[in-house]
Amino acid sequence: MNKIKSWKEPTPRGLVLAILGIVTLGVAVLSMAVSYQILEPKFGAWAVPTVGALDALWVVFQATEILAGNNNRRARRVQVAGLALTAVNAGIPTWDLILHNGTGTFDLAVVLTPIAIVATKTAWWIALPSLGRPVSRATRRILADKRQTVADKLETMEAEASHRIEVLRLATDLEKQVADAETAYRLSTLKIQQTMTEDLHKQAEATAKTVTEKALPAAVAAIRLPELETWTPGALALPGPASRDGSGTASGTDAEGRHTTGTQASAGEQDEASRQAAQTVTLQEVAAVTGVPVPVPGEQLSSAQLGVVLRHLRYSKEPPMSYRQAVKSFREAGFVGSEERVRHEWGALMSNEDKTEASEGSEDDTEEEAAGA
Incomplete structure (x- = not known):
C-alpha cells in the first residue's frame, strides 16, 4: 500500500516527467503517421509494424533512460540507442523531403516531424539530468528545509555585507571630511605662524640694527629701577640760598633742610662722581x-x-x-x-x-x- 501510495503522490519531478512523456507520445504518434504514409507505398502492410517498432522502441529507450536515473553507466546504452532511433525516425521524413524537393507534393506534417523528433530528444537531454532520483516526501522535506536554511543564510550574509558596505562608505566620507577639516586647520595655523615669524623676524632685524648702530652709554645701565618692597617716593633736593664768605665757603640748605657750609664743588669732583x-x-x-x-x-x-x-x-x-x-x-x-x-x-x-x-x-x-x- 505504501508503494502504491508513493507512486500516486504528486511531485514536481513527476509532473515534469509526465509533461515530457505526453509530448513524447504525441511526437511518436505524429512520427508513426508520417512514416507510414512515406513507407506504405513501398513496404505495403509491412510498414505498420516497422513504423510501430521504431517509434515504440524510441519511447521505450527514453523511458529506460529515465529509470536509470543518475547512473550514467546504466543509461549510456539506452542513450546511444535512443540517439540512433532519433536519427532514423527523423531521417525518414527528411529523406522524403529531399526526394520530393521542388515537386510540391509534401505537406506540413512531413516538415514538422523531423523537427519535433529532434526537439523532443533535445528536451529530454536538457531536462532529465536536472531531475535527479525520485525521493520520498520526508526526504524532499528535509532537502527543502536544508535548501531554505542555506537560502536564509545566504540572504542574511548578503544583507550583512550590504550593511557593512554602507557603513564603510559612510565612514569613508566622514573620514574624508574630518581629514579635510584637519588639513584646513593646520594650514591656517601654519599661515598664522608664518605671518608671526615674518613680523618678528623683521622686528628682530630692526632691533639688532638699532642696537648695533646706537649703543647705549653706560650711564643708562647705571640707573637703578625701583623695587616694590624698598621703593619710597622722594623729591630732588633744591639748593637753598647760598652765601659765600671771604674764605670761599658756601652755605646753603641740604636735602633734609639743614643749613650746610663748605667749599664750592669743583669740576674735577663732579667728574669723579x-x-x-x-x-x-x-x-x-x-x-x-x-x-x-x-x-x-x-x-x-x-x-x-x-x-x-x-x-x-x-x-x-x-x-x-x-x-x-x-x-x-x-x-x-x-x-x-x-x-x-x-x-x-x-x-x-x-x-x-x-x-x-x-x-x-x-x-x-x-x-x-x-x-x-
Whole structure:
C-alpha cells in the first residue's frame, strides 16, 4: 500500500516527467503517421509494424533512460540507442523531403516531424539530468528545509555585507571630511605662524640694527629701577640760598633742610662722581640693556655677548681702557674668545664711539650756529 501510495503522490519531478512523456507520445504518434504514409507505398502492410517498432522502441529507450536515473553507466546504452532511433525516425521524413524537393507534393506534417523528433530528444537531454532520483516526501522535506536554511543564510550574509558596505562608505566620507577639516586647520595655523615669524623676524632685524648702530652709554645701565618692597617716593633736593664768605665757603640748605657750609664743588669732583656712577654698572645690566644673554666665563660667547663684555671692560674704569688693557682683563676674567674675534668686536665698538662722538659734535655745532644766528 505504501508503494502504491508513493507512486500516486504528486511531485514536481513527476509532473515534469509526465509533461515530457505526453509530448513524447504525441511526437511518436505524429512520427508513426508520417512514416507510414512515406513507407506504405513501398513496404505495403509491412510498414505498420516497422513504423510501430521504431517509434515504440524510441519511447521505450527514453523511458529506460529515465529509470536509470543518475547512473550514467546504466543509461549510456539506452542513450546511444535512443540517439540512433532519433536519427532514423527523423531521417525518414527528411529523406522524403529531399526526394520530393521542388515537386510540391509534401505537406506540413512531413516538415514538422523531423523537427519535433529532434526537439523532443533535445528536451529530454536538457531536462532529465536536472531531475535527479525520485525521493520520498520526508526526504524532499528535509532537502527543502536544508535548501531554505542555506537560502536564509545566504540572504542574511548578503544583507550583512550590504550593511557593512554602507557603513564603510559612510565612514569613508566622514573620514574624508574630518581629514579635510584637519588639513584646513593646520594650514591656517601654519599661515598664522608664518605671518608671526615674518613680523618678528623683521622686528628682530630692526632691533639688532638699532642696537648695533646706537649703543647705549653706560650711564643708562647705571640707573637703578625701583623695587616694590624698598621703593619710597622722594623729591630732588633744591639748593637753598647760598652765601659765600671771604674764605670761599658756601652755605646753603641740604636735602633734609639743614643749613650746610663748605667749599664750592669743583669740576674735577663732579667728574669723579660720574666715574663712580659709571663703575657701579654691572655686566648683567649691560647685557640686559643690550638684550643678549649674560656672558658666562669659560663658555663660548656669541658676537653680541663678546661686544657686551668688551664694552663693560672698557668703561669699567676711568679713563676707558685701551685695547691691550681690555684684552688682559678679558683673559683674567676667564672669558673665551679668539684674538681675531676680540679684535673685530673691539673695532666695531670703536666705530660706534666715533659715530656717537661725530653725532654729538654735529648737534653741538648746530646749537652754536642757532645761538649765533
